[in-house]
Amino acid sequence: MMILITGGAGFIGSAVVRHIIENTKDSVINVDCLTYAGNVESVASISDHERYHFVQANICDAQVxxxxxxxxxxxxxxxxxAESHVDRSIDGPAEFMQTNIMGTFxxxxxxxxxxxxxxxxxxxxFRFHHIxxxxxxxxxEGTHDLFTEETSYAPSSPYSASKASSDHLVRAWNRTYGLPVVVTNCSNNYGPYHFPEKLIPHVILNALxxxxxxxxxxxxxxxxxxxxEDHARALYKVVTEGIVGETYNIGGHNEKKNIEVVETLCNILDDLKPISENPAFSTSSMKSYSELITFVxxxxxxxxxxxxxASKIEKELGWVPEESFDTGIxxxxxxxxxxxxxxRRVLSGEYQLQRIGGK
Incomplete structure (x- = not known):
């Protein structure tokens, strides 16, 4: 296959690109305009591969x-x-409407x-897979329910509203024009190459x-x-084996409170990089990274x-996550x-760690 991946220099996209080049015989065209969250270093390990092609372009550019x-x-x-950070969408929603809605169109x-x-x-x-x-x-809130593929849409933020809009566009192009599409909706991702504004890398880097x-x-x-990387495997499963017109929810079976995540990260850092061995704390009397936690x-x-x-994708495509939260984190x-x-190179740019979200 020759797979065109948009946003392939971003966090999830780069994991998909690496997975395909390293684990399949397929080729990749990575289309990314390299905004603040796009980083070609995330695909540096495969950038010279003969099956990898990079196009720096904006998906809103119809001619390109x-x-x-x-x-x-x-x-x-x-x-x-996509523009993907909730906090940024609250501060400046226009860019989210442009990229996520008009770009998808x-x-x-x-x-x-x-x-x-x-x-x-x-x-x-041919397949058009919308992530x-x-x-x-x-x-x-207040329920023990889970999101299924039949759950009604009720987006709360400008970001989620723009993604809901793009989902509807993709399904409309299938219904109206017959374009063969598949859609996936995933839970919070974490792992290597995650841009530092998101919760987990933000906590790790602030703590250090x-x-x-x-x-x-x-x-x-x-x-x-x-x-x-579990998500990347799931996405490849869907684009190669998914049924046209279907939606697949992808989750990690790891429900955690945000405070639990932060405390877990502090405990792991206490083990792997004790404060006593971290020069940033040379004048501090703190004993644990958890002492840095503040509520805002x-x-x-x-x-x-x-x-x-995520039972549908397990039942129909045989995908289950390989990592538990404990091993993955x-x-x-x-x-x-x-x-x-x-x-360090990411942080040396214009972005500064000032905000933190649950996504």
Whole structure:
């Protein structure tokens, strides 16, 4: 296969790119405009591979998308390009509407026009795989329910509303035009190469630098955590084996309160990088990283609980996560400890660690 992946220099996208190049015989066209969260160093390990191609472009550019389809003749699209941080969407929603809604529309139209010209097996085998989030379903506060593929949409933030809109567009292009699509909605991802504004890397890096660890509200918000390399395997399963028109929820079976996640990270750091061995604490009397935890005012519209029912993808495609939260979170901390050059270069840019979210 020749798989066109949008957002392939981002956190989840780069994991998908690495998985495909390292574990399959397929080729990849990585289309990424390299915004603040896109980092080509995340795919540096495979950047010289003969089956890897990189196109720096914005999915909102219709002409470039058309030319990219014509040049590379993809057999499938995996659409991951998106603005993805809730806090940023609250501060500046316009960019989220442009990328997540209009960008998806532009890509759908480029894919549709390309698909209409295909013949025989090339046309019948083509897939447009749209990767989305569990946040489109809204909030499970006060229930023991799980999000299923039939859960009604009730997005709470500008980010989740823009992703819900893109989901609806993709399904409409299937219903109206017959474009062969599949959709996935995933829970919170974590793991290597995660941009430092998100909860887990934010806590790790602030802790290592002896900075406060701000937790929204009382930290009781619950998220289901999915190791990013497990997610990459699931996404490849869906694009190669998923049924056209179907939706698959992908979760890690790891519901945790935000405060539990932060405390777990502190405990692992206490074990792997004790404060007594961290020069950032040379003038501090602290004994544990957990002493850095502070509680801050909750963000507007903060959903209390997300939880995914991933039984459909297990039953129909045979996918289950390989990592438990305990194994995955320790691997993640170890990766950040062993890859300081990567995250130091990220932090040296314009972005500063000022906000923290549950997603």
């Amino acid at each position: 998308m058309k030319e990219t389809f014509e040049k590379y003749q993809p057999t499938a699209v995996m659409h991951l390009a 532009t890509l759908l139209e480029a894919a549709r026009q390309y698909w209409l010209e295909l013949k025989g097996n090339k046309k019948s085998n 989305s989030t569990d946040e489109v379903y809204g909030d499970l 630098d002896a900075k406060s660890l701000p937790v929204y509200g009382d930290g009781s918000q619950i998220r289901d955590w999915l190791y990013v 005012k909750d963000r507007p519209g903060h959903d209390v609980r997300y939880a995914i029912d 320790r691997k993640t901390v170890e990766w950040y400890l062993n890859n300081e050059n990567w995250w």
